[in-house]
Amino acid sequence: MRVLFIGDIMGRTGREAVADFLPDLKYKRNIDICIANGENASGGLGMSIKAHRELSACGVDCFTMGNHTFSKREIISLLENGENIVRPANISPESPGRGMAVLNLPLGLRIGVINILGRVFMNEAVSDPFECAEETIVKAKAFTDIIVVDFHAEATSEKQAMGYYLDGTVSAVLGTHTHVQTADERILPKGSAYITDVGMCGASDSVLGMEIVIATARLVEPEIKHRFAVAKGKYQLCGCIIEIDELSGKARGIERICIRK
Numbered sequence: 001m002r003v004l005f006i007g008d009i010m011g012r013t014g015r016e017a018v019a020d021f022l023p024d025l026k027y028k029r030n031i032d033i034c035i036a037n038g039e040n041a042s043g044g045l046g047m048s049i050k051a052h053r054e055l056s057a058c059g060v061d062c063f064t065m066g067n068h069t070f071s072k073r074e075i076i077s078l079l080e081n082g083e084n085i086v087r088p089a090n091i092s093p094e095s096p097g098r099g100m101a102v103l104n105l106p107l108g109l110r111i112g113v114i115n116i117l118g119r120v121f122m123n124e125a126v127s128d129p130f131e132c133a134e135e136t137i138v139k140a141k142a143f144t145d146i147i148v149v150d151f152h153a154e155a156t157s158e159k160q161a162m163g164y165y166l167d168g169t170v171s172a173v174l175g176t177h178t179h180v181q182t183a184d185e186r187i188l189p190k191g192s193a194y195i196t197d198v199g200m201c202g203a204s205d206s207v208l209g210m211e212i213v214i215a216t217a218r219l220v221e222p223e224i225k226h227r228f229a230v231a232k233g234k235y236q237l238c239g240c241i242i243e244i245d246e247l248s249g250k251a252r253g254i255e256r257i258c259i260r261k
Helices: 011-028 049-058 075-081 129-140 156-166 212-220
Strands: 002-006 033-037 062-064 100-104 110-117 147-152 172-176 193-195 200-203 235-244 251-260
Touching: 002 011, 002 147, 002 172, 011 033, 011 049, 011 200, 011 235, 011 251, 033 147, 049 075, 062 110, 100 129, 110 129, 129 147, 129 156, 147 156, 156 172, 172 235, 193 235, 193 251
Parallel strands: 002 033, 033 062, 110 147, 147 172, 172 193
Antiparallel strands: 002 235, 100 110, 200 235, 235 251
16 A cells, blocks of 8 residues: 655645645556645645645645644534544544544555654643553554554654554654754664655745744734734645555555645
């Protein structure tokens, strides 16, 4: 099985990158399923129903979210009714939606998709991500051994620790949130694919997908509240392709993808 996971889709520019690159990428690389982090897909904060439909039409089969999950309140209806979107499993259990989805694929195959939110430097009220990941994986294994975890976290140390903590119990632990693709993709000792951050889909010339001038001003003049704006212009699609053994659920390979225009 070949799984394509693409990183945080940043606003309209990120959606343009997905629309431009994804259909051809899925066809040429024989991708069985595409998973995308969509928490920034609309204006850089949250995901609207329109953006969800647009990206689904481009070939995204399942969406994960993050700390901006509820920035667009209309997402609640999708979380409550959609089968192809998951929010962090370790937020309040009373929150709309679910932290795990099991998707049916051709030939009787199934894949579990889990979303976990980190705690270090995140300022989010969430439960222990390690304990939650363990508990959610047990639930997913009742249906399939092919499991992909999106760990939406800030600290590289927390992400690496999660990778080793889950090694051998899932097919892949993939980091999102920081928007900068890391060059540490590998198969961990017990068979799980890992990368600290898959990168983002958005403007190539930007600060994490945002306009350079505004993002810089927020740092130079912290006393002034400059409003973020999604950058335009040349764009990129970043992610990774994971090859998974269908019988064992172990990863056979992981390849970084970064396409620019």
